[in-house]
Amino acid sequence: MIRVTLPYHLRTLAGTGAEVTVDVDGPVTRASVLDALETAYPMLRGTIRDHDTKERRPFLRFFVCGEDVSLASPEDPLPEEIASGREPFMVIGAIAGG
Amino acid sequence: MHASSAPREPPLKDRMKPAPPERELSREEVARYSRHLLLPEVGQGGQKALKAASVLIVGAGGLGSPAAMYLAAAGVGKIGIADADVVDLTNLQRQLLHATTDIGRPKTDSARDTIGGINPHVIVRPIESRLDSGNALEILSPYDVIIDGSDNFPTRYLLNDACVILGKPNIYGSVFRFEGQVSVFYPKAGGPCYRCLYPAPPPPGLVPSCAEGGVLGVLPGIIGSLQALEAIKIVIGRGDALTGKLLLFDALGTKFRELTLKKDPSCPACGDNPTIRTLIDYEDFCGVPHGTGGTGDQAEITVEELKRRLDGGEEIFLLDVREPLEYGICNIGGHLIPPGELAMRITELDPAREIVVYCKTGIRSARAIETLRQKGFQKLRNLTGGIDAWADRIDHTMARY
Numbered sequence: 076m077i078r079v080t081l082p083y084h085l086r087t088l089a090g091t092g093a094e095v096t097v098d099v100d101g102p103v104t105r106a107s108v109l110d111a112l113e114t115a116y117p118m119l120r121g122t123i124r125d126h127d128t129k130e131r132r133p134f135l136r137f138f139v140c141g142e143d144v145s146l147a148s149p150e151d152p153l154p155e156e157i158a159s160g161r162e163p164f165m166v167i168g169a170i171a172g173g
Numbered sequence: 174m175h176a177s178s179a180p181r182e183p184p185l186k187d188r189m190k191p192a193p194p195e196r197e198l199s200r201e202e203v204a205r206y207s208r209h210l211l212l213p214e215v216g217q218g219g220q221k222a223l224k225a226a227s228v229l230i231v232g233a234g235g236l237g238s239p240a241a242m243y244l245a246a247a248g249v250g251k252i253g254i255a256d257a258d259v260v261d262l263t264n265l266q267r268q269l270l271h272a273t274t275d276i277g278r279p280k281t282d283s284a285r286d287t288i289g290g291i292n293p294h295v296i297v298r299p300i301e302s303r304l305d306s307g308n309a310l311e312i313l314s315p316y317d318v319i320i321d322g323s324d325n326f327p328t329r330y331l332l333n334d335a336c337v338i339l340g341k342p343n344i345y346g347s348v349f350r351f352e353g354q355v356s357v358f359y360p361k362a363g364g365p366c367y368r369c370l371y372p373a374p375p376p377p378g379l380v381p382s383c384a385e386g387g388v389l390g391v392l393p394g395i396i397g398s399l400q401a402l403e404a405i406k407i408v409i410g411r412g413d414a415l416t417g418k419l420l421l422f423d424a425l426g427t428k429f430r431e432l433t434l435k436k437d438p439s440c441p442a443c444g445d446n447p448t449i450r451t452l453i454d455y456e457d458f459c460g461v462p463h464g465t466g467g468t469g470d471q472a473e474i475t476v477e478e479l480k481r482r483l484d485g486g487e488e489i490f491l492l493d494v495r496e497p498l499e500y501g502i503c504n505i506g507g508h509l510i511p512p513g514e515l516a517m518r519i520t521e522l523d524p525a526r527e528i529v530v531y532c533k534t535g536i537r538s539a540r541a542i543e544t545l546r547q548k549g550f551q552k553l554r555n556l557t558g559g560i561d562a563w564a565d566r567i568d569h570t571m572a573r574y
Contacts, residue, residue, distance in 0.1 A: 084380050118516075172348045
């Protein structure tokens with residue numbers, strides 16, 4: 076079970092709370108986690124990654140165990156803490172309120 | 174990163190030594206700042222550095238209020254405060270610089286009065302002009318530290334680029350609903366900038382503003398206080414600044430989380446080959462139309478025209494694309510479909526009828542119109558200024574939020 080935290084606008088779209096869980100068959104990578112997320116919540120397709128290129132939307136970042144992995148390869152394996160659900164895979168979004 | 178060991182920039186305190194006579198502390202100031210002077214990490218040197226320092230706070234709102242008040246109390250010598258707005262009743266739930274009697278006054282006026290009341294030694298520079306690419310460098314130049322307490326993406330990118338160009342620390346804070354973010358963007362000291370974190374903003378209307386999504390009043394109090402803390406540490410050259418870190422705060426869970434940020438070598442502002450050497454048009458960059466509540470080329474309708482046509486008995490379908498909580502505060506009888514449900518509930522709408530779409534200010538309705546256009550709807554009009562404009566100009570008894 077992998078935990079994924081979502082920014083508010085994606086929670087609203089998916090109709091979820093701040094954190095969702097997904098299951099991944101095979102290697103746990105950023106790409107496989109996001110694939111599983113989009114399978115469970117089809118309305119998120121195109122919102123985190125571009126529909127066609129699968130590039131990350133520039134106003135979102137991915138964090139794993141406190142480190143920014145947004146610029147790493149989407150096929151890089153994620154650490155055991157993520158695979159085991161001890162730590163969440165965090166999708167952080169830009170906010171502008173003041 | 175340790176603020177006192179910033180690789181490229183000595184602490185402001187060191188650059189300001191020795192203190193000129195006017196920076197010496199008077200007897201009254203020694204008493205006023207005695208709790209600082211008792212801290213070896215601050216002491217006379219730190220307090221004089223604060224007195225010699227200048228901080229510009231952009232936005233006299235939820236973040237700017239605690240930041241300005243704590244920096245004033247701490248003895249920062251000069252505080253600039255930039256805001257072009259006037260005080261509104263809806264501000265008072267969180268913007269502690271302003272009181273009920275200040276409603277209608279320029280925010281910079283009430284900010285000046287409040288800061289002066291806290292500490293008459295502080296020189297306050299109210300800046301009522303709206304910051305733009307034509308004046309930002311000139312306005313920022315005289316200040317040592319910039320605090321970003323703005324409430325919109327164009328100003329955040331403007332401040333970032335201006336700070337990178339001028340080599341100044343940009344103390345970033347932002348809030349939304351129950352969540353806050355804080356960082357120090359200071360490429361001159363080796364850290365990343367705002368564009369390293371978010372190279373581009375979300376499309377207009379995708380991420381609601383506090384005016385649309387709400388914000389717990391105490392939250393900007395916490396985040397703005399953290400911004401003041403970072404400013405003080407940078408000025409006195411002590412402690413660990415949040416350079417290269419993003420601090421997240423979850424008010425509902427009362428949880429802080431610190432994330433590590435990386436400098437992006439390809440960043441157009443502070444990367445290895447920067448391409449942003451002058452300020453650009455930030456409203457264009459963020460896709461925000463100049464001076465309207467809509468998004469450009471859509472057919473708009475004013476509240477006056479809508480009222481006239483409704484009074485004339487015309488069959489216009491009103492589509493309200495706000496959230497149910499907002500609808501409960503005030504409405505004009507539109508059919509409510511929240512933006513997140515629009516794609517799923519599109520069958521509730523008749524493409525043959527003229528539909529006037531509205532939200533609070535006209536941004537979300539503009540996005541809804543884009544969605545409907547893609548589904549083949551053509552007879553669509555965006556209510557300029559949204560239900561806010563209706564309350565302003567048509568129905569003065571309507572509840573505001």
